[in-house]
Amino acid sequence: MNPLLEVRHLSISFHTYRGLLEAVHDVSITVHPGETVGIVGESGCGKSVTSQAVMKLLPQGAAEYRTGEILWEGRDLLPLSESEMNGLRGRDMAMIFQDPMTSLNPVLTIGAQLCEGLALYQKLSKQEQRTRAAELLKAVGLTSPEKRLDQYPHQLSGGMRQRCLIAMALSCSPKLLFADEPTTALDVTTEAQVLDVLKKMQAELGMAVVLISHNLGVIAQMCRRIYVMYAGTVVEEGTAEDIFYRPAHPYTKGLLASLPDPSDREKVLTGIPGQAPDLFHMPKGCRFYRRCPQAMKACMEAEPPREEAGPGHHYTCWLAAAERRRGDGTH
Amino acid sequence: MALIEAKELTKQFVIDRNWLGRPKKVLTAVNRVSLTIEPGETVGLVGESGCGKSTFARTLLGLYPKTDGDVFYKGRNIGEPEIGKDYRRQVQMIFQDPYASLDPRMTVEDIISEPLRNYGLCSDDRERRQRVADLLTQVDLRPETAQRYPHEFSGGQRQRIGIARALAVDPECIFCDEPISALDVSVQVQIVNMLKRLQEDRQLSYLFIAHDLSMVHHLSRRIGVMYLGNLVELGPSDAVFHRPLHPYTQMLIASVPRPDPNYRRTTLVSGEVPSPLDVPTGCVFHPRCPYCDERCRNEVPVLRSVGEERFAACHHVKGGTD
Ligand SMILES: Nc1ncnc2c1ncn2[C@@H]1O[C@H](COP(=O)(O)OP(=O)(O)OP(=O)(O)O)[C@@H](O)[C@H]1O
Ligand SMILES: Nc1ncnc2c1ncn2[C@@H]1O[C@H](COP(=O)(O)OP(=O)(O)OP(=O)(O)O)[C@@H](O)[C@H]1O
Ligand code: SF4
Ligand SMILES: [Mg+2]
Ligand SMILES: [Mg+2]
Numbered sequence: 001m002n003p004l005l006e007v008r009h010l011s012i013s014f015h016t017y018r019g020l021l022e023a024v025h026d027v028s029i030t031v032h033p034g035e036t037v038g039i040v041g042e043s044g045c046g047k048s049v050t051s052q053a054v055m056k057l058l059p060q061g062a063a064e065y066r067t068g069e070i071l072w073e074g075r076d077l078l079p080l081s082e083s084e085m086n087g088l089r090g091r092d093m094a095m096i097f098q099d100p101m102t103s104l105n106p107v108l109t110i111g112a113q114l115c116e117g118l119a120l121y122q123k124l125s126k127q128e129q130r131t132r133a134a135e136l137l138k139a140v141g142l143t144s145p146e147k148r149l150d151q152y153p154h155q156l157s158g159g160m161r162q163r164c165l166i167a168m169a170l171s172c173s174p175k176l177l178f179a180d181e182p183t184t185a186l187d188v189t190t191e192a193q194v195l196d197v198l199k200k201m202q203a204e205l206g207m208a209v210v211l212i213s214h215n216l217g218v219i220a221q222m223c224r225r226i227y228v229m230y231a232g233t234v235v236e237e238g239t240a241e242d243i244f245y246r247p248a249h250p251y252t253k254g255l256l257a258s259l260p261d262p263s264d265r266e267k268v269l270t271g272i273p274g275q276a277p278d279l280f281h282m283p284k285g286c287r288f289y290r291r292c293p294q295a296m297k298a299c300m301e302a303e304p305p306r307e308e309a310g311p312g313h314h315y316t317c318w319l320a321a322a323e324r325r326r327g328d329g330t331h
Numbered sequence: 332m333a334l335i336e337a338k339e340l341t342k343q344f345v346i347d348r349n350w351l352g353r354p355k356k357v358l359t360a361v362n363r364v365s366l367t368i369e370p371g372e373t374v375g376l377v378g379e380s381g382c383g384k385s386t387f388a389r390t391l392l393g394l395y396p397k398t399d400g401d402v403f404y405k406g407r408n409i410g411e412p413e414i415g416k417d418y419r420r421q422v423q424m425i426f427q428d429p430y431a432s433l434d435p436r437m438t439v440e441d442i443i444s445e446p447l448r449n450y451g452l453c454s455d456d457r458e459r460r461q462r463v464a465d466l467l468t469q470v471d472l473r474p475e476t477a478q479r480y481p482h483e484f485s486g487g488q489r490q491r492i493g494i495a496r497a498l499a500v501d502p503e504c505i506f507c508d509e510p511i512s513a514l515d516v517s518v519q520v521q522i523v524n525m526l527k528r529l530q531e532d533r534q535l536s537y538l539f540i541a542h543d544l545s546m547v548h549h550l551s552r553r554i555g556v557m558y559l560g561n562l563v564e565l566g567p568s569d570a571v572f573h574r575p576l577h578p579y580t581q582m583l584i585a586s587v588p589r590p591d592p593n594y595r596r597t598t599l600v601s602g603e604v605p606s607p608l609d610v611p612t613g614c615v616f617h618p619r620c621p622y623c624d625e626r627c628r629n630e631v632p633v634l635r636s637v638g639e640e641r642f643a644a645c646h647h648v649k650g651g652t653d
Contacts, residue, residue: 042515157603187379188544192586192600214516217588240592258520259590260549265568269549271520275485 002074004176004208005031005054010068012046012053015061021279022066023049025232029210031176036202036209038223038240040216040255042276045229047212048098051178055095056085091121094169095178096162099185103165104153110137110164111149117171136167139204140197159190166197173205180212195222216259220244225312228252231276231287238313248309249317250292286318296322332406333367334504334536335391335422340364340400342383342390346608358607360386362560363400365634368504373530373537375551375568377544377583379604383560384540388506391538392422420450423497425490427509432493433481439492440477443467446499466495470525487518491525498529504536512542519543523550544587548572553640556580559607559615562634566641576643578620614646622647 012024024046114133137145140163183191228236236249254272274291289299307320342361345354404418453459464474470491511519554571556564564577585598602619617627634644
């Protein structure tokens with residue numbers, strides 16, 4: 001199957017008062033029609049910038065596409081004009097942002113905001129719009145959808161607002177939905193319900209989802225394939241089983257070693273020492289070497305190569321090369 | 332003897348007053364909660380947003396005046412002035428957002444030594460400097476950082492500063508209100524491991540509030556579960572996490588996203604917390620409860636003993652005495 005989205009060697013920099021800041025470095029991501037892809041990593045590693053770059057929503061002037069291409073159904077998006085992009089956004093790809101309160105208009109009713117979206121891409125009468133809007137709210141599990149149409153965002157709970165945002169994003173049946181931390185502000189019980197809705201809608205519409213989260217549990221529960229990001233780069237990619245059962249990169253291993261084991265309260269969490277590097281002072285070699293328990297001399301000197309751990313399972317690390325050299329030495 | 336005991340502690344907020352100044356609406360944020368914290372023990376407190384965890388901690392500490400109930404420190408009522416004074420020194424608190432709780436114009440040294448000064452714990456500057464350096468070392472910060480300001484530190488480091496400040500008066504117990512919620516997972520582990528180490532070194536007790544149930548399970552000896560101001564379940568950590576008794580606890584634990592791609596949730600998760608100004612009759616959980624019946628709608632279940640160290644407030648939980 002041809003990929004829906006192919007991000008190739010994308011690098012994004014921001015012009016800041018401290019100078020040029022490279023937030024995303026040589027990132028490649030592929031999304032096939034209908035699949036759920038996860039992007040996981042800690043704060044500031046470039047998850048949001050990557051997704052906003054694909055939709056070309058980064059602040060113009062401040063953000064610069066340094067290298068790479070973004071292929072949408074084989075067509076490069078980078079040369080497209082703003083109006084061509086507008087045609088794509090909403091209809092082909094949609095986004096749910098991190099903070100539901102800032103992405104809903106506080107002075108418009110939920111119904112007005114939903115209908116606005118519907119009117120943009122479909123020819124429907126006012127009454128048809130309203131009926132369709134109510135259907136959408138019902139589909140995302142809101143009780144008394146007719147009543148909700150006339151309510152304002154502040155009259156709804158956080159969970160309800162998030163459901164409304166999903167409804168809006170899905171109003172034009174996009175082929176791809178970016179969900180950027182869609183449940184981070186919610187309680188676990190509400191989170192579970194919103195994730196269920198997302199799963200259900202995805203199955204019904206057959207759309208692809210890119211789910212962005214720092215929560216490994218959420219990612220494990222939702223995604224078939226996963227990209228692990230660290231300090232602006234993808235350090236590992238693979239199926240959910242690869243990442244959770246056979247992690248290859250020391251960072252991924254460290255992340256998993258940060259999670260408590262429900263079956264053993266006494267287990268010591270080894271975690272990862274130190275903290276992520278400042279993007280202005282990026283280490284020359286592997287971006288993880290200062291925190292890596294297995295770092296070697298090579299790690300400090302040059303960017304690590306991309307290695308294959310199995311079919312579709314890749315990681316960026318010097319360990320395999322060192323292993324091979326050692327192997328050569330003994331034979 | 333329990334280090335700290337809350338007995339039927341209640342905290343209400345008056346939300347609205349009429350033109351005579353009489354309360355129109357009263358919000359019961361904490362409803363007759365009884366809980367003990369033993370020396371050296373960690374008690375975890377969980378529940379959905381707005382269920383009263385922070386209010387309980389603050390009322391227990393005396394930061395909010397209580398509406399009703401009592402607090403005992405080593406068996407004596409903190410209402411007695413000299414007990415209360417001792418208690419307020421022995422129990423310290425750290426918060427979710429270390430940035431908001433640290434004065435941006437004060438150096439780290441000033442921040443940490445403020446409680447020392449308040450309690451007259453250091454006679455001269457040299458001794459005070461030494462204490463601050465010791466405290467910084469204990470929270471894995473370099474003593475040289477004492478002259479810097481909070482904004483120069485990352486979130487995890489700020490939380491360390493907050494912990495150093497709480498430790499300054501050598502307390503017996505620290506209330507931790509979401510101390511790791513704003514931090515990256517790898518940094519969360521560093522803080523949690525440090526809290527554990529400090530507990531061993533100093534026989535500290537913790538009241539630990541967090542959203543992350545698996546982390547609460549990892550850190551706590553016992554877990555209390557709150558819903559709409561009520562303590563609905565209390566018991567040993569493993570028992571509550573693996574064999575929850577109260578239907579609300581069951582729903583909460585089932586919701587925790589597991590870092591295992593083959594895990595499938597079986598318990599139904601539904602509904603949302605109702606407004607605390609419009610609390611359901613009978614059992615507060617009844618509108619969301621799959622086991623709800625006539626009795627649940629009308630009769631308030633009280634927290635009762637339902638097994639070894641286990642308590643639940645539900646008509647349908649078997650065992651124990653009514
Ligand atoms: N408009 C901007 N100008 C300058 N720097 C930016 C801008 N937007 C993002 N950045 C920087 O780019 C880096 C990556 O940010 P991004 O928002 O993608 O992180 P993230 O992985 O989504 O983190 P989080 O989990 O906190 O949402 C950060 O260091 C951030 O400060
Ligand atoms: N100062 C206050 N005045 C009025 N109402 C308050 C006040 N503080 C808290 N409340 C209310 O009391 C209830 C309990 O709030 P509390 O902050 O204790 O919950 P919580 O369990 O700590 O929630 P979270 O997980 O969001 O921190 C909520 O309904 C809240 O709106
Ligand atoms: S390249 Fe080196 S420093 Fe980086 S993760 Fe691999 S072993 Fe660790
Ligand atoms: Mg983000
Ligand atoms: Mg709170």
